Structures are given as structure tokens and as C-alpha cells.
Amino acid sequence: TIALASSVLMLSSLLAACGDDEQAAATTEDGKPVITWWGxxxxxxxGEEMAKAFNESQDDYVVKFKRLEDYEQQLQVAMLGGDGPDVIGLKEPMIPQYKDRLVPAKDYMDKAAGEGWKDKLIELGVEQTTVDGEQYAVPVGFTGQAYLMYNKTLLDKYGVTPPKTYDxxxxxxxxxNASGDKVIPMQLGAKDAWVGV
Incomplete structure (x- = not known):
């Protein structure tokens, strides 16, 4: 939700602080520090709605959201050049890559959301954002496979009704599989790591 994301943005201003001094010192005309968020x-x-909700919820900072199509490449170049944003969006496989540039989340989350904040998050999200026992990011959203396509001819051959539930x-x-035939009953196009995350 926007409320959750807004509070997470507030906390995350230091979770991925890695920009150069000039960027870190960026302020609005009225002197508010600008937090750059890339994803x-x-x-x-x-993203703009989330940033707007955060900006309207407090008077200390201004978040500016930038969405990039070739995000991973641009982020890597910016980070290596010292021009990275203050807040970065991460897929699970990216966290180990950037963990040395991230500030662990716990102290900031405890301060902003109170103890017990982890209980309000999906357990899998906490697991996926934790590396070597330290949580480096805060999950703000999940995606899932919305549908399955099936081969009706194949299902008919094995007397299988198109499934509607996980079970x-x-x-x-x-x-x-019990037929003994060399058939792959289900597959996911996950050659690229992000598909399977």
C-alpha cells in the first residue's frame, strides 16, 4: 500500500546512501534535503504517487522518483562512478551485489516503525532481503505468476483436468510423472534470474 511504501521510503533514505557529496547535499529551494530514488x-x-504520498506526509525531506528501463545497467554504472541514488530498488539477487554499499535496515526501521515491524511484513520478504543474518532492504511489493497456460491435448492424454489450485x-x-513417459509436466521460462525471483 502507499502508506507502507511511504514509511519505507522515509526509512530508506539511508539504506542505500551511496551518491557523491554533491548529490547527497542536493536540496530544494526551501532547503529540504532531496532523496533520490531509482528503480x-x-x-x-x-512510483510518483508513492513519492508524493511520502512528501505530503512529512516536512523534512523531498523524495524524487526515477524509473529506468535498463535499470540494472544504469545503476551499476552510476554506483561505480559514485553517482548512485540515495534509495535503490533491488531484486533479491542484487542484494548481495550491493550489500557493502547498503546500511542495514534494523536501526532505522526500529526508530521509524517501532519494534515488531518485521511481524507486519511477509516472512518470505524478510528472508529475501536478509544476507548473512543482516536485513539490508525492506520489501515494498511482491509479484506472482498470475496465470498458467496448459496444453489441453497433453492433459487429455493423461486424464488430467486443468488445475485451479496449487494442490x-x-x-x-x-x-x-507417474505415467513414466519422458514428459516435462510444467516449466517456467526462468533463464533470466529475475523471472524466478
Missing amino acids: WAPQPEV ETVAAIDKI
Whole structure:
């Protein structure tokens, strides 16, 4: 939700502080520090809405959101050049890559959200943002596979009804595997790591 994301943005101003001195010192005309936030998600209008909600919720900082299509490449170049943003969006596989440039989340989250904040997050999100026992990021959203496509001819051959639940999907896979045929019952195009995250 926007409320959660807004509080996370507030906390995250130091989670990925890695810009150069000039960028870190950027301020608005009325002297408020500017927090730059880069990501590949969410969609531009959603990111801007989240930044706006945060900016309206407090008077100390101004967040500016920038969405990049070739995000990982531009982020890597900016970080290596010392021109990275203050807040970065991360996919799970990216956290180990940047963890030496991140500030652990706990102290800032405890201060802003109070103890017990982890209990308000999805457990998997906490696990995926934790490296070597230290949580380096705060999950603000998840995506999931919204649908499955199936081969009706193949399912008919094995007497399988198109599954509608997880348990039915597992049962269908087991039934096809039990045939002994060399058939791959289910596959996910996850050659690129981000698909399987």
C-alpha cells in the first residue's frame, strides 16, 4: 500500500546512501534535503504517487522518483562512478551485489516503525532481503505468476483436468510423472534470474 511504501521510503533514505557529496547535499529551494530514488518498478505513475504520498506526509525531506528501463545497467554504472541514488530498488539477487554499499535496515526501521515491524511484513520478504543474518532492504511489493497456460491435448492424454489450485497442480504433475513417459509436466521460462525471483 502507499502508506507502507511511504514509511519505507522515509526509512530508506539511508539504506542505500551511496551518491557523491554533491548529490547527497542536493536540496530544494526551501532547503529540504532531496532523496533520490531509482528503480525499474513500480510503473512511473505508481512510483510518483508513492513519492508524493511520502512528501505530503512529512516536512523534512523531498523524495524524487526515477524509473529506468535498463535499470540494472544504469545503476551499476552510476554506483561505480559514485553517482548512485540515495534509495535503490533491488531484486533479491542484487542484494548481495550491493550489500557493502547498503546500511542495514534494523536501526532505522526500529526508530521509524517501532519494534515488531518485521511481524507486519511477509516472512518470505524478510528472508529475501536478509544476507548473512543482516536485513539490508525492506520489501515494498511482491509479484506472482498470475496465470498458467496448459496444453489441453497433453492433459487429455493423461486424464488430467486443468488445475485451479496449487494442490491440484501438484496432483496433475504427479499423475503425469507417474505415467513414466519422458514428459516435462510444467516449466517456467526462468533463464533470466529475475523471472524466478
